[in-house]
Amino acid sequence: MRYNQIVTSIITSFALALIILIPEVSHGQSLDEYLIIAGENNPTLKTEFTKYRASLEQVPQVTALPDPDLSFGYFISPIETRVGPQQSRIGLNQMFPWFGTLSAKGDVATELAKxxxxxxxxxxxxxxxxxxxQWYKLYLLHxxxxxxxxxxxxxxxxxNLSLQRYETGQVSQVDVLRVQIEKEDLQVQLELLKDQLxxxxIAFNELLNQDKSSxxxxxxxxxxxxxxxxxxxxxxxxLSRNPRLSKLDYQALSAQRSIDVAxxxxxxxxxVGFDYIFTDERTDMNPSGNGDDAFMVKLGVKIPLWRGKYQAQEKQAKLNYRSxxxxxxxxxxxxxTDLEKALTDLKDAERRNKLYKDIQIRRARQAIDILLEEYTSSSADFEELLRxxxxxLxxxxAQEQSIADQNTAVAYLEYLSGSYNTTPEQMNVKN
Structure with missing residues (x-):
């Protein structure tokens, strides 16, 4: 093979080796499709959503009135009255909390559900x-x-080039050994990357809760x-959309309502209640209203006389709110702090990508072309060519790393700013 043909072959190989960033995504499953799969399948996410739906069921529980008391009594020894002996009694009582208590408890439960x-x-x-x-890591590994x-x-x-020159006595065998050492080192690195891939x-499939071999x-x-x-x-x-802060905002509102509840x-x-007393007729005489049952309406008030527990309850609610x-x-x-770090990472990745893509790779290619041309025609330093x-390489x-880092930094900023936030209404929650 003539030397100019070898040079052409090497330059072509270098052109294939260069990874040039282009502004579109080629074939392959869409990242958005993987996000949908993860959103539908991830068990941790399902757990949190089920907890939310369970918390909604707390609202009707705390806003309901206390269960009424129904009682029945039977007189072992009937109580004699003018209109006859009283045999048994049935009563119903319903307690009502102070005005607005139930709605305040409902507000507490609603804010906690939010x-x-x-x-x-x-x-x-x-x-x-x-x-x-994880997807960007996989891209980088590929x-x-x-x-x-x-x-x-x-x-x-x-x-091959160094072997030809060695066989013709133009260079030392050291050139052949150097390139073989470098090639074997890259082969080991390649096997490691395949294992990491x-x-x-497996880690990516775990996030999607699908078969690890998919x-x-x-x-x-x-x-x-x-x-x-x-x-x-x-x-x-x-500050307005991050769920970690929004969660605390709702908890703060719940704590405020808890103070009101306390x-x-x-x-x-x-x-409010009534008693209905069953009365038998008298047999020895027939007075007016003989055997008429008695009906009694009752009103009651539960007085919170011991104030210590209520004061402690209110103090606890205030301390929770302060916490x-x-x-x-x-x-x-x-x-x-996370925002500043993410912005720093983003700017650093942008600088690195510009440096390697527009400057370092281009200059290294130029230097290699020059040395390669000299090596094919003279005894240029082969060690410098390998270096x-x-x-x-x-x-x-490093350029591909900067691309992955830049996209990861943007994804983290989206995470911090709640870019994927939604509402229960948008998710068509059926309670």
Whole structure:
């Protein structure tokens, strides 16, 4: 083979080895489809949603009146009255709490149910982020495997070239040994990446709650997820839509209603009832109303005389409310820190992608082309050629890493800002 043909072959191999980012996703199952599968199948998500639906059933329980008391009594020794002996008695009593107590308890339960829905929202948003993050890892592993395989092919071409020059006595056998060492090292790295790919596919399928051996399709090319960063608006959106904060907002409202419930619990309770007494007729005489049954209406008041427990109940509710306020501040501070870190990661990934794609890879390619041309016609430093090839491989892998990191950072910002939030009405919840 002539040297110019070898050069053409090597340059063609390099062109195939370069991973150039293009602004669309090619074949492969859509990431959105995987998100739908995860949302429908993930057992943790199902658990949180079931807890929400269960919490809704607390509302009719706490807003219902106490069960009425029905009693029956039988006189072992009948009580003699003017109109006859009383034989038995039946009574019904119904207690009523202070005005507004039941509605206040309903408000407490309703706000707690809303907070439970936010727990579900947080679990779903976190699941979607984990699915995206894992999918980007799989994409990176696939691309890294392709890059290593193509670089191994290039090193094989280098090995053939060095063997030809060694056989003609133009170079030392050291050139052949160097390229063989480098190729074997890449082969070991390649096998490790393939093992990691299998492990990460299992982890991805676990998130979707499907068979661990199910094939996972990823895109051949990954577009950079657009994200126009307005830090002020983004911060406001996080504080208003993040489920972790929304959950505490509803819990705070519930705690406020609990204070109202505690105050109303210390108020009197009223009772209404009646007794119906069965009376037999007298046989010794026939007075007016002989044998008429008696009917009695009763009104009662339960007086909260011992105030200690009601005062403690109100104090407990106030302390719970204060505790939730402290939690709100702590979560808000944590979210602000997470936002700054995510923005830093996003900017760093953007810089790295631009550096490797537009500068480092292009320069490394130019340097390799020059050295390769010199090596085919003279005794240029073959070690330097291999070193630059290693650099190019490093830059290619780093560029793909920056693409995955950038998309992961955007996914995390979406998670923080509640981009996938919904409402019970939108989910058509049937209670």
């Amino acid at each position: 907070s439970q829905f936010e727990v579900f929202e947080e679990a779903r948003n976190k699941l979607f982020f984990q699915v995206k993050q 691309q890294s495997i392709d890059i290593l395989e193509e670089n191994i092919d290039i090193l094989q071409t280098f090995e 299998k492990t990460n596919e 094939p996972v399709k990823v895109s051949d090319r990954l577009a950079l997820t657009p994200f126009t960063v307005n830090e002020v608006e983004l911060s406001q959106q996080i 105050q109303k619990s210390g108020m009197p309770k009223f009772g 939730i306020q402290d939690q709100q501040q702590a979560v808000e501070n944590s979210l602000k 630059l090839q290693q650099k190019l 490093k830059f290619q892998l």
